[in-house]
Amino acid sequence: xxxxxxxxxxxxxxxxxxxxxxxxxxxxxxxxxxxxxxxxxxxxxxxxxxxxxxxxxxxxxxxxxxxxxxxxxxxxxxxxxxxxxxxxxxxxxxxxxxxxxxxxxxxxxxxxxxxxxxxxxxxxxxxxxxxxxxxxxxxxxxxxxxxxxxxxxxxxxxxxxxxxxxxxxxxxxxxxxxxxxxxxxxxxxxxxxxx
Amino acid sequence: xxxxxxxxxxxxxxxxxxxxxxxxxxxxxxxxxxxxxxxxxxxxxxxxxxxxxxxxxxxxxxxxxxxxxxxxxxxxxxxxxxxxxxxxx
Numbered sequence: 001x002x003x004x005x006x007x008x009x010x011x012x013x014x015x016x017x018x019x020x021x022x023x024x025x026x027x028x029x030x031x032x033x034x035x036x037x038x039x040x041x042x043x044x045x046x047x048x049x050x051x052x053x054x055x056x057x058x059x060x061x062x063x064x065x066x067x068x069x070x071x072x073x074x075x076x077x078x079x080x081x082x083x084x085x086x087x088x089x090x091x092x093x094x095x096x097x098x099x100x101x102x103x104x105x106x107x108x109x110x111x112x113x114x115x116x117x118x119x120x121x122x123x124x125x126x127x128x129x130x131x132x133x134x135x136x137x138x139x140x141x142x143x144x145x146x147x148x149x150x151x152x153x154x155x156x157x158x159x160x161x162x163x164x165x166x167x168x169x170x171x172x173x174x175x176x177x178x179x180x181x182x183x184x185x186x187x188x189x190x191x192x193x194x195x
Numbered sequence: 196x197x198x199x200x201x202x203x204x205x206x207x208x209x210x211x212x213x214x215x216x217x218x219x220x221x222x223x224x225x226x227x228x229x230x231x232x233x234x235x236x237x238x239x240x241x242x243x244x245x246x247x248x249x250x251x252x253x254x255x256x257x258x259x260x261x262x263x264x265x266x267x268x269x270x271x272x273x274x275x276x277x278x279x280x281x282x283x284x
Contacts, residue, residue: 105201
């Protein structure tokens with residue numbers, strides 16, 4: 001852990017925040033929100049709100065852990081805000097399963113070679129580099145539901161409440177996200193390795 | 196018992212199985228399909244790995260156990276610093 005504030009645990013020092021924690025908070029925000037501009041804005045919100053509430057910092061946790069706690073709340077605010085916007089819902093996008101399966105529910109002939117392609121030879125870094133691009137291609141709401149579920153292990157009930165979606169819709173969104181991500185991985189890797 | 200699942204249904208149950216335990220007969224049928232279908236077996240493996248890699252990546256970021264790829268742009272850093280200074284006065 002990166003805990004330089006332990007030199008003076010009782011005092012938060014706002015003038016050092018950006019220097020010490022700015023990049024860390026940014027990377028954390030980016031991993032949850034995926035968009036650099038949004039992540040920058042959220043870091044600013046965190047810093048402003050921390051400065052206004054600096055008296056509440058009691059030195060019980062490290063400065064970084066305190067700022068991270070504020071950041072986590074701000075991230076949920078962003079999820080809420082942007083998922084109310086109908087433009088982000090991606091509901092009008094063609095159903096991914098229609099691109100993958102024929103009318104009998106079998107894999108379409110033209111994608112079988114890609115689906116058969118194994119990703120076992122990819123190490124974690126290589127896998128992540130492709131996955132990052134696939135995540136970027138998901139409609140924002142699908143990616144947010146997926147992240148809340150898989151990364152934060154939030155319960156289905158909480159996610160439905162926070163993002164104002166029905167439970168049926170939740171399962172559909174989550175399944176589409178997974179279908180899209182796995183098939184995107186396969187197809188991208190197939191295209192790259194086939195060259 | 197319902198007729199065998201098709202590949203589309205199988206992908207749905209595989210996804211669901213990552214979140215909750217499936218019923219007994221669903222698991223039996225899923226297993227039957229997977230034991231005969233190489234495409235679905237390969238696809239299932241990728242679905243499972245995607246979940247794992249996303250989880251692992253964000254944990255690495257949180258615990259700083261991976262070499263940092265990204266950083267605040269100098270412009271954003273300056274903008275936020277300016278904002279903080281303006282509040283400080």
